[in-house]
Structure formats: C-alpha cells, structure tokens
Amino acid sequence: MKCPYCGYLKDKVIDSRERDDGLLIRRRRACLKCRKRFTTYEEIDLKPLVVVKKDGRREKFNRDKIRIGIQKACEKRPISIDKIDKIVEEVEKDIRQRYEDEVTSKEIGQLVIKKLKKLDKVAYIRFASVYQEFDNINQFLKEIEKIGGKNV
Amino acid sequence: MKCPYCGYLKDKVIDSRERDDGLLIRRRRACLKCRKRFTTYEEIDLKPLVVVKKDGRREKFNRDKIRIGIQKACEKRPISIDKIDKIVEEVEKDIRQRYEDEVTSKEIGQLVIKKLKKLDKVAYIRFASVYQEFDNINQFLKEIEKIGGKNV
DNA sequence: ATTTCATTTTCAATATATAGTATTTTATAA
DNA sequence: TTATAAAATACTATATATTGAAAATGAAAT
Numbered sequence: 001m002k003c004p005y006c007g008y009l010k011d012k013v014i015d016s017r018e019r020d021d022g023l024l025i026r027r028r029r030a031c032l033k034c035r036k037r038f039t040t041y042e043e044i045d046l047k048p049l050v051v052v053k054k055d056g057r058r059e060k061f062n063r064d065k066i067r068i069g070i071q072k073a074c075e076k077r078p079i080s081i082d083k084i085d086k087i088v089e090e091v092e093k094d095i096r097q098r099y100e101d102e103v104t105s106k107e108i109g110q111l112v113i114k115k116l117k118k119l120d121k122v123a124y125i126r127f128a129s130v131y132q133e134f135d136n137i138n139q140f141l142k143e144i145e146k147i148g149g150k151n152v
Numbered sequence: 153m154k155c156p157y158c159g160y161l162k163d164k165v166i167d168s169r170e171r172d173d174g175l176l177i178r179r180r181r182a183c184l185k186c187r188k189r190f191t192t193y194e195e196i197d198l199k200p201l202v203v204v205k206k207d208g209r210r211e212k213f214n215r216d217k218i219r220i221g222i223q224k225a226c227e228k229r230p231i232s233i234d235k236i237d238k239i240v241e242e243v244e245k246d247i248r249q250r251y252e253d254e255v256t257s258k259e260i261g262q263l264v265i266k267k268l269k270k271l272d273k274v275a276y277i278r279f280a281s282v283y284q285e286f287d288n289i290n291q292f293l294k295e296i297e298k299i300g301g302k303n304v
Numbered sequence: 305a306t307t308t309c310a311t312t313t314t315c316a317a318t319a320t321a322t323a324g325t326a327t328t329t330t331a332t333a334a
Numbered sequence: 335t336t337a338t339a340a341a342a343t344a345c346t347a348t349a350t351a352t353t354g355a356a357a358a359t360g361a362a363a364t
Contacts, residue, residue: 015313
C-alpha cells in the first residue's frame, strides 16, 4: 500500500488482528522505504441494499437521504452534526444486520423515529409527523403535550 | 471475516489485488461454511484532518459539514443527491492527497466553488456569496448577469 | 505519584495469501 | 446496440501474513 508519509508503494504487514465480531481486520504496516508505520482496515463490501418506497418504487439505499430527513427535523435544534451522524450510522447498521436485500422506507422511518425520540422531542415530533408514523392522532397529541406544544 | 450471507466467521481469501495507486486492496473471499463468496476492501486509516476556520479555531474535518453547505446552496435546484455526494467525495480526495494535516475552511470553500461552478450556476452563486470568495463585487455582479439575475 | 485501561510493539513457528496470466461476466457509457 | 470498463473466475508456485503471549508505552483517573 502507498505509504501516507512518503508515498512509497511497498510495505510489509507487521501485525494483523481481526475484531471479534468478524467485521473488521486491522493491519499495522511499515513502509519499506521510510520505515514509518501506518494502519489499514479491511471491511466487507456492503451488498447493494434496495429501498422500497411507499409507492412501490425501488431505489438504491443512500444514507445521505436519511441524513437529509433528520437534518430537516433538527433544524434550529441544539443537535450537533456528530449526533446526527451517529443516528444515521446506527440506522444503517440496524438495517444491514438483518441481512435482507430490501428495506421499506417505512422501516427506515421507524428506526429514525425511535432514535430521535431519545434524543430530542421536537425533532422527533417533526420527523414523525412528516413520516406519518403515528398510530393515531391521540398519540400525536400526547407527544405534543409532553413537550409543551411549542416550537414544533 | 463474518460471512454476509450465513454469518459464519471463517473464510479464505481466494483472490487479492492491489489497485495501481496503492490506495486499496480488494480481496475476494469464500465462506468456509456456505461457500458463498464476498468481497472486502482494505484501505489506509485516514490521518485525522484538522480544519482551520476563519477565526483561527480548529475542528476535526467532517465531510458532512461540507455536504450541508452544498445542500443549502442546491436547495430547489435540479441537482441529485448523487451529484452532491460526488462533489463532497472529490473535495475530500483533493484535500487529502495534499498530505497535509490541516486545511483552512477557505481552501475547502474554494474547492467546492470550483466544482459547483461547473455544475450549476445558481448553486454556485449562492455558495460563493455565502463564502465571500469573490475577489470583488464586480465579479459577483458579472456572474449574476450571466445567469439572468434570477432565482439566486 | 501510582493505578488502570487502551494501544502499540516484539518474537517466532506455521498456515495462508499473493501475483502472473487468461477467460468470462456484468455494468456503464457512448 | 455496441463499445469499454470493471469485476469475477481459475490455477499454481512461492513469498508473506497470522497468531498467541508478553512487555512497553502513553493517557487519564485517583
């Protein structure tokens, strides 16, 4: 691999450890020219995941679409980008570890909602109302009551 | 590595190729249980990159911050998420291949501007005006003229 | 200052991956 | 549709990575 310090193309692996969950191999390598060391990670190439939308159309899974939805719900809320990243990451992980080739957009929405609920009630309500995931209007109203019915 | 099909933890590498640029090793592996095949990629662990902001403060590089800026500039414009992704990816690649540990937010902005300019004039103007990267007001006005001065 | 926890380093025997060459299939662009 | 590029398959001799255990280092906490 190309040394990130001097750009030389030859190196040797001096250590290699697989994580217990089998999802990652960390290798420690040393450049054969400058002798400096660096780390690499080997990961499985994710199988293409297809999202089935409400109207039945299918499209490639794209985590950025999830991110955009969450961002909108979090506008003007005190939620850092890192927090949003974490949710997106968790949602993707949850979906992928089901080992299915397809997910419905509804399932994705529900996962996001579950996580937003823990993080920020306002963002949660905004997101949930867009995705119409409330079982009924009462549940929706109860949630609004909880947060005082403001800033939604 | 954990088989993405059956979850078994043992497998063997049946092929391994390094890309010419030395930035990636692609391995083809076969699960020792279900015999199914899958692909893995090994990449160098990126050195932490620090962004130096205009006021001198430093923060960890986060590609999503770039994405958000571009998204805002592209609002209501006919630009797909994939296109935005591509810009973000290219910008990050450009920055990282300089092998520096730090970048100024101005440099990042300029890279984004260069790429948006080719893609969509309106988004370009919006982004550039936010980042105040025009050398002078005349240049700004000229650009607005070019696109008819509307929808900015 | 000392303990704890995580990361890094070392070492050596042996199992395992690699690279060269070539054909085939699949995906993407023209 | 055709052209082009990218990814997958196959096979084999040989070079290279892996693994366990233990010690060293560095950072954070007491």
